[in-house]
Amino acid sequence: MDKLILGRYIPGSSIIHRLDPRSKLIAMFSFIVIVFWANNLLTNTIMAVFTLTVILLSKVKLSFFLNGLKSMFGIILFTTAFQMFFNHKGDILWSFSFFKITDYGLGQAGLIFMRFVLIICISTLLTLTTTPLSLADAVESLLKPLRPLKVPVHEIGLMLSLSLRFVPTLMDDTTRIMKAQQARGVDFGEGSLVQKVKSIIPILIPLFASSFKRADALAIAMEARGYQGGDGRTKYRRLAWGLQDNITILILILLGLVLFFFKAP
Incomplete structure (x- = not known):
């Protein structure tokens, strides 16, 4: 990390x-x-x-x-x-x-x-x-001229901020899953190239599962708080x-x- x-x-x-x-x-x-x-x-x-x-x-x-x-x-x-x-x-x-x-x-x-x-x-x-939030706001601001062309400017900025926000979280999940697999006897450093590639599968499957679960929980939380997108929203940081x-x-x-x-x- x-x-x-x-x-x-x-x-x-x-x-x-x-x-x-x-x-x-x-x-x-x-x-x-x-x-x-x-x-x-x-x-x-x-x-x-x-x-x-x-x-x-x-x-x-x-x-x-x-x-x-x-x-x-x-x-x-x-x-x-x-x-x-x-x-x-x-x-x-x-x-x-x-x-x-x-x-x-x-x-x-x-x-x-x-x-x-x-x-x-x-x-x-x-x-x-x-900061990731400032970077996302900058991207959204620079893409504003494309809004009349029906480009989802706010959604692009939101996706960027969420992606940057959850990179450390995904790294934490990867480390946690690797330690759990190593505790069960999986060795990620030995064997041929094919064996090393196969040893990644026990990491990817639970990582994808936890990512989809977290994305679903985030979507429910945003919907419960009345999130409606960028229309009519003001900025806390200008x-x-x-x-x-x-x-x-x-x-x-x-x-x-x-x-x-x-x-x-």
């Missing part, structure tokens, strides 16, 4: 914590777009320095970001290795059978690795400095866009212009 990042909020009073969640969402998606313009050493260095500066401004321990990277290490390693061994453009540096490492493939693998790391760090920063949010968006725009100017053709 200490390594759980998704849905986890670290209380604080830093300038990143005080930003409007809408500006943080817009900044994160803008960052994800412009990070693909970082295609050489200079632009990647600029992005790395910018990300490290934002992390330091948040006053959140670096261990949280390292845990976020660890959870995605398998995907990062697979994608990087695939790009490195199967990209045959450029001069060959090493080859064995159909595996080839070229200078171009090695460079592309480094770029993909940096993009993964930067995107995961910024996404982790968003969740660590923004979002306030301030000067610091305008400065944040301006900084992202300037960062995008710098990357576009210095990126390789």
